[in-house]
Amino acid sequence: MPDFEVVVVGAGPAGSIAALSLARLGHSVCLLERGPFPGSKNVYGGVIYGRILDELIPHWWEHAPVQRWITRRGTMLLTDHQSLCIDYRSTAWAQAPYNGATAYRPDFDKWLADEAVKAGATLVSSTTATGLVRTNRGLVGGVKTDREGDLMANVVIACDGVNSFLAKEAGLYPNFSKDHLTLGVKEVLALPRQEIEARFGIRSGTNEGADLEIVGGTQGIAGGGFVYTNLDTISIGAVLSLGGLSASKVRPEEVIAGLKAHPSLAPLVDGAELKEYSAHLIPEGGFDAMPEVVGDGLLVAGDAAGLCLAAGLWLEGVNYAIGSGKCAADAVHEAIAKGNFSKAGLVSYKDRLEATFVLRNHRKTRKAAHLLLSDRLQNRYPQIACDLLEQLYTVEDPLPKRGALTIGRALWKGSGLRIRHALRDGRDALKIYG
Amino acid sequence: MTDISRRESVLAFDDRMATVDFRISHTAHITVDSEVCRSCTTRACLVACPAKLFVTTNDGGILFNYEQCFECGTCYAVCNNEGAITWNYPEGGHGVVFRHG
Amino acid sequence: MKIAACIKWVALRPDIDPLSGSVETDDRFSGVSAADQAAVEWALRMGEAWGASVTVATVGASIAESALRDALACGATTAIRIDIEHPLPSAAVGRELAAALADADLIVCGDWSLDRGSGSVPPFLAHARGAEQACGLVALSLDATGVVRAERRLDGGRRERLIVRAPAVLAVEGSTARLRRAPLGGVLSSARSSIDVRTPSTPNPAEPVRLVHARPFRPRTKIVDGPHGSVRDRSNALLGMGSTRTPPQRLVLDPEVAAEHILAALHAWGEIDDPASAEGQ
Ligand SMILES: Cc1cc2nc3c(=O)[nH]c(=O)nc-3n(C[C@H](O)[C@H](O)[C@H](O)COP(=O)(O)OP(=O)(O)OC[C@H]3O[C@@H](n4cnc5c(N)ncnc54)[C@H](O)[C@@H]3O)c2cc1C
Numbered sequence: 001m002p003d004f005e006v007v008v009v010g011a012g013p014a015g016s017i018a019a020l021s022l023a024r025l026g027h028s029v030c031l032l033e034r035g036p037f038p039g040s041k042n043v044y045g046g047v048i049y050g051r052i053l054d055e056l057i058p059h060w061w062e063h064a065p066v067q068r069w070i071t072r073r074g075t076m077l078l079t080d081h082q083s084l085c086i087d088y089r090s091t092a093w094a095q096a097p098y099n100g101a102t103a104y105r106p107d108f109d110k111w112l113a114d115e116a117v118k119a120g121a122t123l124v125s126s127t128t129a130t131g132l133v134r135t136n137r138g139l140v141g142g143v144k145t146d147r148e149g150d151l152m153a154n155v156v157i158a159c160d161g162v163n164s165f166l167a168k169e170a171g172l173y174p175n176f177s178k179d180h181l182t183l184g185v186k187e188v189l190a191l192p193r194q195e196i197e198a199r200f201g202i203r204s205g206t207n208e209g210a211d212l213e214i215v216g217g218t219q220g221i222a223g224g225g226f227v228y229t230n231l232d233t234i235s236i237g238a239v240l241s242l243g244g245l246s247a248s249k250v251r252p253e254e255v256i257a258g259l260k261a262h263p264s265l266a267p268l269v270d271g272a273e274l275k276e277y278s279a280h281l282i283p284e285g286g287f288d289a290m291p292e293v294v295g296d297g298l299l300v301a302g303d304a305a306g307l308c309l310a311a312g313l314w315l316e317g318v319n320y321a322i323g324s325g326k327c328a329a330d331a332v333h334e335a336i337a338k339g340n341f342s343k344a345g346l347v348s349y350k351d352r353l354e355a356t357f358v359l360r361n362h363r364k365t366r367k368a369a370h371l372l373l374s375d376r377l378q379n380r381y382p383q384i385a386c387d388l389l390e391q392l393y394t395v396e397d398p399l400p401k402r403g404a405l406t407i408g409r410a411l412w413k414g415s416g417l418r419i420r421h422a423l424r425d426g427r428d429a430l431k432i433y434g
Numbered sequence: 435m436t437d438i439s440r441r442e443s444v445l446a447f448d449d450r451m452a453t454v455d456f457r458i459s460h461t462a463h464i465t466v467d468s469e470v471c472r473s474c475t476t477r478a479c480l481v482a483c484p485a486k487l488f489v490t491t492n493d494g495g496i497l498f499n500y501e502q503c504f505e506c507g508t509c510y511a512v513c514n515n516e517g518a519i520t521w522n523y524p525e526g527g528h529g530v531v532f533r534h535g
Numbered sequence: 536m537k538i539a540a541c542i543k544w545v546a547l548r549p550d551i552d553p554l555s556g557s558v559e560t561d562d563r564f565s566g567v568s569a570a571d572q573a574a575v576e577w578a579l580r581m582g583e584a585w586g587a588s589v590t591v592a593t594v595g596a597s598i599a600e601s602a603l604r605d606a607l608a609c610g611a612t613t614a615i616r617i618d619i620e621h622p623l624p625s626a627a628v629g630r631e632l633a634a635a636l637a638d639a640d641l642i643v644c645g646d647w648s649l650d651r652g653s654g655s656v657p658p659f660l661a662h663a664r665g666a667e668q669a670c671g672l673v674a675l676s677l678d679a680t681g682v683v684r685a686e687r688r689l690d691g692g693r694r695e696r697l698i699v700r701a702p703a704v705l706a707v708e709g710s711t712a713r714l715r716r717a718p719l720g721g722v723l724s725s726a727r728s729s730i731d732v733r734t735p736s737t738p739n740p741a742e743p744v745r746l747v748h749a750r751p752f753r754p755r756t757k758i759v760d761g762p763h764g765s766v767r768d769r770s771n772a773l774l775g776m777g778s779t780r781t782p783p784q785r786l787v788l789d790p791e792v793a794a795e796h797i798l799a800a801l802h803a804w805g806e807i808d809d810p811a812s813a814e815g816q
Pocket residue numbers: 009010011012013014015032033034035038039040041042043044045046047048049127128129130159160161162165183184185186237239280281282301302303304307308315316317318319321523
């Protein structure tokens with residue numbers, strides 16, 4: 001007799017939503033978390049896109065522990081001394097139902113897990129799942145924990161994050177590799193509220209906020225950066241490919257220091273006091289690096305399933321975690337009704353993912369990681385774009401003005417890049433963003 | 435390293451780590467076999483570990499401290515030497531506790 | 536035989552505003568001190584060794600119940616919370632605990648709590664119960680039922696060995712034991728256990744000493760003399776410039792003669808009394 005119908009491992013967004021949905025469907029579910037409270041182990045950049053929550057937790061924006069509502073989004077290209085920023089602002093995002101919000105994960109994840117508990121899930125924290133328990137028919141029938149006694153269930157949903165030891169133990173992650181991972185390092189810096197609003201051009205006295213995604217500026221390591229505003233802190237960080245990082249001489253915190261010292265970012269963070277330094281891995285391999293997500297008695301969701309979208313314009317994972325957690329819960333609900341917990345009984349999970357934004361977006365952006373981490377996108381194109389603007393904006397009287405095309409052609413020649421590569425990159429970019 | 439990041443390193447690494455809360459377990463969750471490391475040519479962990487927990491010893495081995503670990507997994511992902519790192523999560527309830535993650 | 540342990544819910548990592556001095560606490564970063572955890576562990580060991588029931592008790596707000604549940608998960612039999620939101624003076628806490636644990640034979644407390652703890656609750660509790668007390672314990676071992684051999688540290692590095700017999704109150708340091716890890720079954724069942732919540736026996740215990748007003752700490756002005764002499768003289772004096780000194784000598788002597796030389800030199804420098812007169816005494 002199992003202790004619960006379902007055990008969900010990991011109280012991140014994927015796990016909490018899986019547990020919440022199952023509890024609402026009337027199932028007994030245990031939500032296992034290794035940290036002292038949900039969110040205590042979790043780090044991200046800082047913006048949650050909550051549209052997917054609308055149905056699950058109506059009016060979530062009135063209850064979620066939000067820092068600021070994003071009303072300004074910038075995508076920034078950096079070279080050593082130049083920067084180019086596409087800066088979009090909208091006051092429409094300052095009203096319900098909003099678009100993105102900054103929040104601290106120890107607050108947000110705890111809130112979401114509390115919602116699951118309210119729905120009837122049993123939260124067990126300070127407990128690490130150390131392995132899978134198999135029934136005599138070979139199905140996963142529970143987890144071993146670092147406490148005396150195993151936790152038995154009909155189905156296990158592994159929402160245990162990027163390192164998912166459970167998916168690996170089940171043999172679902174044969175091609176787990178550092179090439180599909182990036183390291184996120186982050187500093188949270190304190191500044192007075194009004195100062196943040198002034199520096200980021202946010203209407204003062206509001207809880208509106210800004211979000212900057214950065215390409216380049218990572219000292220030769222393929223990756224990117226981000227800057228987000230919280231109520232009285234700024235989150236600034238770098239995302240670094242593990243391959244590039246381990247081959248480099250620059251340490252992660254030095255990359256952040258480089259970003260903070262860049263002439264176009266320094267004025268934003270100047271004089272701010274470090275409140276917390278943190279680090280976490282990101283599964284950036286995209287669609288092609290995903291593990292198997294269905295096993296016998298086991299489903300994998302969220303970061304554990306590699307469902308994180310890191311594609312320059314976008315750095316999103318929480319919404320995919322929530323989406324996949326919901327799909328997993330629905331698939332398990334169906335399996336319980338049929339009484340079939342084998343792979344065949346759970347396979348509707350895959351179809352559900354395919355039918356929603358979760359896998360559709362990942363399929364569409366499958367080339368993103370490769371494109372974004374390429375040298376051309378990391379260094380060469382930003383350089384050309386910045387130089388082009390520099391020459392266009394520089395007034396060189398009495399010399400006659402040169403047109404953008406002339407400048408562009410000269411820069412392209414000087415760069416040694418091939419048209420053929422640029423065409424391919426253009427085609428890929430169109431597939432991803434088009 | 436650029437000049438600027440060198441200037442920044444004025445913030446001593448210890449002060450940086452002092453901003454993070456750790457509930458230290460009495461047993462190590464990660465162990466490193468210094469003997470295996472002796473033959474390592476990449477030494478990727480030295481530069482990649484965001485908490486700077488790996489240091490070289492005079493005799494070419496590796497000294498590792500588990501206490502102030504982010505539990506991120508970078509070290510075992512970048513290490514190519516089978517058996518150098520034994521990696522587990524710390525006992526539930528212990529280890530890093532983020533406040534602003 | 537009935538054993539009890541007393542614990543207190545405290546902020547483990549309070550945030551202090553450097554300007555206002557106000558203290559911010561966060562339930563996620565709160566819990567019980569290592570000493571209180573050791574107290575629970577000793578109570579459980581006594582319960583196991585002597586076949587006794589173990590009650591854990593706390594005076595505090597409802598959030599403290601999570602600490603009581605942790606103790607239940609580890610094997611405590613019952614849990615009592617005396618429902619008081621605001622901090623009480625130690626004497627009142629001692630009285631409340633004594634009333635709630637009137638039938639306990641041995642009561643184990645942590646030596647002091649982390650938040651400004653003065654370690655005075657255990658003595659007040661012992662007084663209110665009319666029981667013996669053994670505080671500041673750094674080592675314990677269990678003897679026959681209801682008998683504990685303990686060691687405590689005294690001033691000046693001295694130690695004292697005690698034999699404590701029930702009824703008594705023991706206060707242990709955090710180093711004496713580490714609280715066991717609760718089994719999974721315990722964790723699951725403790726989430727459903729009921730906690731005996733009691734209203735305080737004296738609803739508004741009068742505070743014997745009440746703080747009426749306090750001024751912020753301001754050290755007294757100290758008058759320090761300014762430096763004498765010109766800057767040049769002072770720096771010369773610091774560097775030892777212009778002062779006469781005997782150049783170092785290199786002597787090759789027999790040990791006995793050398794010793795005399797050394798003594799004479801030390802005397803000349805004013806380091807020791809005249810060696811000749813010392814010899815005479
Ligand atoms: C630097 C950085 C920036 C990011 N920026 C953004 C952003 O701005 N917006 C966005 O939407 N996403 C962002 N992401 C991605 C996002 O954080 C993740 O995709 C998301 O957290 C995935 O949620 P999850 O529930 O799958 O996993 P996690 O949030 O990782 O949760 C996993 C949980 O499982 C627990 N756990 C793990 N193993 C065990 C075990 N064995 N036993 C018990 N419990 C266990 C962990 O403690 C954790 O609570 C960012 C990520 C990083 C690293």
